[in-house]
Amino acid sequence: MNIQGTRNKRGIIEAQLTWVFILIVGVIILLFFVGIAQKQKQISDTKNAAEILQQLDGILTGAEVSTGTASLVNIPKLDIELTCDAFTIEGVTKQLDARVVFGPDLIQGRQLVMYNLDWSVPYRVTNFLYLTSPNVRYVLVGEAEQELESLLPEYITYESIPTSDNFTDKKNYKVRFVFWDKQGNIPDVRGDISAVSINDNSASFNNGLTWSPSIAYEGDAFKVGAVFAENSEQFNCTVKKAEEKKRIVTELYQDRINLLKSKYSAGEACRELLDINLTAFYDLESRNYDLQLQSCPTIY
Amino acid sequence: MKKKAQLKIWTTIAILIVFFVILMFGFIFYTQVEKISFERTQREAEARRSIDVAQVLTNLPELQCSVGAVERGICFDYYKLEVAEESINDEWLYYYGMFGYSDIEVKDLSGSGKNFTLYENQGDKTSYTTGFIPISIYDPIERLFSFGVIKVKSYYGQ
Structure with a gap:
């Protein structure tokens, strides 16, 4: 029996298998780190955005x-x-x-x-x-x-x-x-x-x-x-x-006008000038000017 | 010899296991640090939110005062505040887009002393930051200004 030859063959195979094992583990570790890096980049991009x-x-x-x-x-x-x-x-x-x-x-x-x-x-x-x-x-x-x-x-x-x-x-x-x-x-x-x-x-x-x-x-x-x-x-x-914003603001302005009107007595100039419906009144600028002239609170 | 080779392989595997365990601990530590950093950024953003809300609020035409038909900055109209309490409540969904999870109050400090609660929405949030902004409140009938303060409580977290 050639024991020396068998030993040599076993040694060569063992060396090759060790290298294959190292390669496989190395690739796994590399893939693991590449995966982490990619995931981290994604998270970082989203966080930045x-x-x-x-x-x-x-x-x-x-x-x-x-x-x-x-x-x-x-x-x-x-x-x-x-x-x-x-x-x-x-x-x-x-x-x-x-x-x-x-x-x-x-x-x-x-x-x-x-x-x-x-x-x-x-x-x-x-x-x-x-x-x-x-x-x-x-x-x-x-x-x-x-x-x-x-x-x-x-x-x-x-x-x-x-x-x-x-x-x-x-x-x-x-x-x-x-x-x-x-x-x-x-x-x-x-x-x-x-x-x-x-x-x-x-x-x-x-x-x-x-x-x-x-x-x-x-x-x-x-x-x-x-x-x-x-x-x-x-x-x-x-x-x-x-x-939509115009509707909301107009309603609020109308409520304000009605509240201001209620603070004046009947017959007062301010009450009469404030008696308007914003959605139906067409010359707000001149009405606002009139209110200013009479020292009344203005519409806007 | 066989036993020696087996021992060598098991040693290598043990080294790899220890290596991955250390790596895992390192990764957990890193993610925890990132999480704390992110939470801090969130808190800073929430603190800025109350300032953003106040900035939007002081420029709303629904509240801003006008003197001699000219809009004044950092000034609210007293009678707009009176009607805004109900008006904002009626259009709650619209103003939710603007104010989010927050409570907004305006207190007239030197005039009527009245407290106007314009908006309330805590939702299911548990933490908050509060911002105070001084403001003038104009009475267009008396033609007088008074001092007021806006209190914005901005909620966050769960």
Whole structure:
């Protein structure tokens, strides 16, 4: 019997098996750590997105209360998705609740433009907030320039052209054509192209295919909203939100007027001037002025 | 020799088991630290929430005063406060989106001394942070300002 040979063979096999064992265990350990690292990255990304969302929410609250101001905020390079009811960063969503916000459905880039205007009818109902990115290109066609330029905030990227034939593509991720009181032609270019036709009391949107039915509104704040709103669905939704707020504020103002009226005796000038129904009265501005002249509490 | 080889393999396995146990303890410790850090961030966010609520509240047209038809900042109209108590309660769901889980009171300190409870919603929350904001309260009939304070109690946790 060749005992030495058998021993050698056993030693070689044992060495090989040891290495196989080491390889298997090594791969298991590696996979374990890679799994942990991936899971940790996911958690970290979600946590980051939630923190950024929280901070952005605070910034939006601040921006909403300072009327007529535009600001440019530096943000991390994350896509912000915006709808009528919520905004989302990296899959984490925050509700907008009662806030009336207009903006494109996707805001890309490292900067965010925030602007707000108050909506008054003539008493202030709420502040509208407008969000966009300097990377979105707004093209005012024809008369739209004279009618809208003074309402638009600084920091946005916009230009004026006489007709849509004069448009040159600059590879922006999003382009919005703005027409005044006509449903103009949209150039056939690649990318996210949309259009809006605005006049003093209604707006119609085009997503590149067809024009939507007109949506009625009142006030300049809505005109600006139509420039920034992504489409007719978002605009319609925000109009409804604003109308709901108007109903609530009007009811409260009416209750206040009735309470003030009750503090005066019959025949007093203030009582007579305060005897109005806000939903049916059409010249609130002059009535408010009359109340001021008589040193009575004003409606607004 | 066979026993020696078996012992060697068992030693290797034991080392691996100990290694993974230490790793597991390390991971548990790390997740606990992350959890505490996250809870602290949540508490800070909740503290900021009461400030956000106060900021929104002081700019509501439903409460803001106007003198000579011009809106004044950090000022509430006395008669709007009187009607807002009931009005906000009637539209509770609408204002829940604005105020969330919080209690909001306005106290007229130097005028009528009245306490206006505008909104109450603790829900099932157990902890809270409180913010006080001074405010003017305007009486449009007497044309007088008085001192007031807004108390915002913001609830969080379960």
